[in-house]
Amino acid sequence: MTATATDTATHPSPDRATPAHPTPYRITPARVLRSEWHKLWTLRSTWITLLTACVLVLTVGITMGSTYDGDDADIDTVVFVLFGTQLSLICFAVLGILVTAGEYATGMIRASLTAVPRRLPVLWSKAAVFTAVAFTLCLVTNVVTFLVAQIWLSGSDKELSLTDDGVLGALAGSAVGITLMSLIALGLGALLRSVPGGIGAFIGSVLILPEVLTTLPLDAVDTATRYFPAQAASSLGSIEHVKDAVSPGTGLFVLALWAAAVLGAAALRLRRSDV
16 A cells, blocks of 8 residues: 555546646636726725716815805916815825725735735735726816816916916826825725724814814914825815915925835735734
8 A cells, every 4th residue: 555655646547637738727826916906896885986076076166166256366367276186186095095905804804815816916906906097087087076166267366277377287197196195095905904993083083183283373383284295285186376284296296205114114014914
């Protein structure tokens, strides 16, 4: 029996022979991206959240344009018609948190990390897919809202067209700002691994804390708060320079650094700790 077992181990039978060709199902960046794309769009919450964000921006833009009577002449036109982005930001941030922390809540993250043992490609793919979807949808919604609002603003001091200087840049800048802010939320979801915790951290630290700090009678605090995410993002969606805000270039750089820092912290925890 020993000789037979040894012979079988040394010379496996044809039925147990190793396949001549390697399996075609390899883990590649494209396949991980495709997986995250399918996971994003098969969730009902994705459709509801994105539709709500678009409707809010468009509805507020139409309302602002149709009720304009000249009282807000000092407000930048793009900022004026895109007031709804302040509400849509919450929707995109919640979606970003659901993209990461939602998998921890359902336990789906175990299957994802089992399929991709290196782990980090899962996080980068989530961020890449979410960034592409958020920016594209924000930009399209901003342009449509601007054009629709101009139906009522035509002939007023806020009449502009897409070809006027700075308009497209401000519309795109607003989309970039919302996208990067939402990426911070996505990173917080991956870092905290809790949907309520991620939402609370985003609202508390990103939206509320800077406003609280500005009430302190200290010049150093006022200067520092300009480099917080929400304040840096405010400089991106305006044709004219926003008072008491950093320049658009600086704002973009600072906002990108915030997003990279939070995603980096989430990547470090994902790599070093168990699910």
